[in-house]
Every structure is written in C-alpha cells, then in structure tokens.
Amino acid sequence: MDYLLEQVNDQIDVLAVWDAEWNTYTNAYFIQEDAGLTVVDSCKEGHLEFLRHSLNKIGKTADDVKLMLVTHGHEDHVGGAPLFTKARKVIHADETLPAESFISGELLDRGTIGDYEYTRVGYHSPGSVIFFHRPTRTLFTGDFLCFFGDPLSDGGLVSKGEELRQAWIEFLQCGGVAKVDLPVFLNGLRMMKEYDPDVMCTGHGGVLVGDLDVFLEELITIGDADK
Ligand SMILES: [Zn+2]
Numbered sequence: 648m649d650y651l652l653e654q655v656n657d658q659i660d661v662l663a664v665w666d667a668e669w670n671t672y673t674n675a676y677f678i679q680e681d682a683g684l685t686v687v688d689s690c691k692e693g694h695l696e697f698l699r700h701s702l703n704k705i706g707k708t709a710d711d712v713k714l715m716l717v718t719h720g721h722e723d724h725v726g727g728a729p730l731f732t733k734a735r736k737v738i739h740a741d742e743t744l745p746a747e748s749f750i751s752g753e754l755l756d757r758g759t760i761g762d763y764e765y766t767r768v769g770y771h772s773p774g775s776v777i778f779f780h781r782p783t784r785t786l787f788t789g790d791f792l793c794f795f796g797d798p799l800s801d802g803g804l805v806s807k808g809e810e811l812r813q814a815w816i817e818f819l820q821c822g823g824v825a826k827v828d829l830p831v832f833l834n835g836l837r838m839m840k841e842y843d844p845d846v847m848c849t850g851h852g853g854v855l856v857g858d859l860d861v862f863l864e865e866l867i868t869i870g871d872a873d874k
C-alpha cells in the first residue's frame with residue numbers, strides 16, 4: 648500500500664501517501680471549485696507519481712490545478728509544487744523555500760485568497776498558516792496540529808478519529824508542546840476554534856470529522872492549566 652485516496656466531502660479528496668522513510672502518512676488535498684482545482688500541500692518530491700495517479704483517479708490532471716496553498720515550507724509539503732505549472736502557488740512570507748519551487752511568499756498574517764480565509768499560526772515553523780474553506784467548513788491545519796507517525800484510526804482515514812484525539816490530548820498533558828511555545832500554540836488553537844470547522848484536514852494522517860469544538864476546547868483547557 649503506497650497511498651490512500653478518499654473523498655472527504657462533495658468537493659474535497661484527500662491523498663495520504665505512506666512514507667516508509669519517515670514512517671508516517673503525508674497528506675495532500677484536492678478541492679474542486681468553479682475556478683478550477685485547488686491543492687493544499689503536495690507531499691515530497693519523490694511522491695509526484697502518487698499525486699499524478701490520484702489526480703487521474705478523480706478525472707483531473709496537474710494542469711487543472713489553478714491554486715496551490717502551502718501551509719508551510721517543509722519538504723514534505725512543497726515537494727510536489729513543480730508538478731503544478733499552471734497554478735498560482737502561495738505560502739507565508741516567513742517561510743524559507745527551495746529556489747526552484749516557484750512558490751510566492753505573498754501570504755500575510757491574516758487574509759483571504761479565493762474561497763479561503765487564512766491565519767498565520769506560527770507554531771511548528773515561523774510562517775505556518777491554517778486555511779479555512781468556508782463553503783465546506785473545512786480547516787487545513789498543516790503540521791500545526793497533525794498526526795505525524797500515528798497509525799490511522801479504526802474508523803478509517805476520514806473519521807471521528809477518537810484514538811487520534813486521545814493521543815493528542817495525552818501528548819499535550821505530558822508536555823509535548825514546550826512551555827516556551829505554549830502561548831503561541833494556544834493562540835493558534837483559539838483561532839482554529841474561531842473558524843468553528845466541521846472537518847479538520849491535517850498535514851499527516853487522519854482527517855477528523857465532527858465535534859471539533861469539543862476537541863479544541865479540551866486542548867485549550869489542558870494548555871491553559873499548564874501555562
Ligand atoms: Zn512540517
């Protein structure tokens with residue numbers, strides 16, 4: 648099994664590539680819109696074949712992608728960028744990028760691009776951004792909040808993901824986010840909660856559906872108590 652491709656909702660598909668080298672699922676998302684296809688993140692350079700295959704499976708090609716939103720500049724999120732030659736590709740100005748990626752560091756700390764609202768959360772990397780697709784109430788969190796190295800939930804790739812939520816709660820309880828980073832992290836969680844998402848699409852592994860306000864509030868409460 649090299650990758651999974653599943654529908655998140657009517658407009659969104661998730662590609663989760665199994666990266667044996669890093670021992671984790673790494674995700675990219677395809678969103679079908681009137682203006683064309685949008686891609687959020689793009690896995691590693693070595694994963695181009697999986698991006699091509701999965702686009703093919705949803706009846707598209709790389710040239711159909713008109714917008715590429717990049718949560719942050721790590722190689723497992725920008726690697727597929729060269730495939731999307733017809734797309735406007737954007738990232739926050741504070742991220743460092745490979746020169747040949749043709750991704751523009753034009754995102755501000757808060758704004759709107761196409762159907763997406765975005766906010767810089769600045770934890771995990773200086774210019775880490777979350778994107779909110781209001782038409783489907785879907786939040787793309789990149790690695791700000793993700794399931795790097797975790798197995799998929801028993802419910803599947805797109806599910807409530809109870810075990811994944813529990814793992815994050817325990818991680819935070821055990822000091823997984825360093826005290827020095829906690830204020831920035833908590834601020835990011837509050838911004839996530841403000842969007843009031845129905846779906847949370849992360850940079851690695853499970854896509855969470857349902858009761859996200861409860862999950863986020865629980866994390867905020869733990870973090871607040873620990874400050
Ligand atoms: Zn990262």
Ligand SMILES: [Zn+2]
Nearest residue numbers: 721723790850
């Ligand atoms: Zn990552």
